[in-house]
Amino acid sequence: MATQIPAARASRIGSALVAGLGLMRAFFARGTRRRRQEEILLDLLRQLTLMTEEIHRANLIQQYRLTVDQMNRTIDDPSLADASSTLTGLSEGKRRQLLFANREYGSLLLAHRVGVLDWDELLGHLRILCRNAVFAEYWDRTAEHRRSIPGASVEGRVGAAVDVMMEELADDPEEWWIVGPPGAGRPS
Structure with missing residues (x-):
């Protein structure tokens, strides 16, 4: 049913x-x-x-x-250079050269910070810049200036990499293309 x-x-x-x-x-x-x-x-x-x-x-x-x-x-x-530069005992021409070297370094640093150059490209450009005697003098004379930059900052890491390049370049100037290990100090 x-x-x-x-x-x-x-x-x-x-x-x-x-x-x-x-x-x-x-x-x-x-x-x-x-x-x-x-x-x-x-x-x-x-x-x-x-x-x-x-x-x-x-x-x-x-x-x-x-x-x-x-x-x-x-x-x-040149009268403005006295107001903006802390480096003493320089001729007018030398001060201009060092200011220009600073500008070149700053330009490469900016290119890296805004993503135009990756870390390895930045190191390649810096290796070439380190070969320049005026830049080497600029780097040596401004070592004290960089001490206040935090080591963990981008500029601090780049500065440390350039320091290594300058040391290795001084040790063996003929092998400039292999200065610094690849990726050394690469930011995380």
């Missing part, structure tokens, strides 16, 4: 089933909507992070432009 469900009862079960499915859809729709909102929020955070990094790089570049502008004025006007 087959059990039959009266039509009224069947319609109530059907209605309950439809209502239950509707609730489940709404629940999952809210879950889907929430996941989508979280995805959008994460994407916005990633974009904000990229914009923040880009603004930081733009600020570094702007600050470097201001520094270079001041250096150019100092190089052009």
Whole structure:
């Protein structure tokens, strides 16, 4: 004997089933909507992070432009060189050369900091710069200036790498292309 469900009862079960499915859809729709909102929020955070990094790089570049502008004025006007340089006992021409060497080093450092040069490319350019006698004199005369730079900073790590290059270059000037181990002092 087959059990039959009266039509009224069947319609109530059907209605309950439809209502239950509707609730489940709404629940999952809210879950889907929430996941989508979280995805959008994460994407916005990633974009904000990229914009923040880009603004930081733009600020570094702007600050470097201001520094270079001041250096150019100092190089052009010897009376300003006395106000901006702490190095003493230099002729006007030698001071200009050392200021220019500082500008070259700063330019390479900036290129690395904004992502134009990776660590190995930076070291390659610095190896060549270290071969220059004017830069070597600049580096030697400004050793005291670099002592206040934190060793863990980008500039501190780059300075330490240049110190190693200068020492190794002094030991064997004919092997300048292998000065410093590859990746030595590479920032993490």
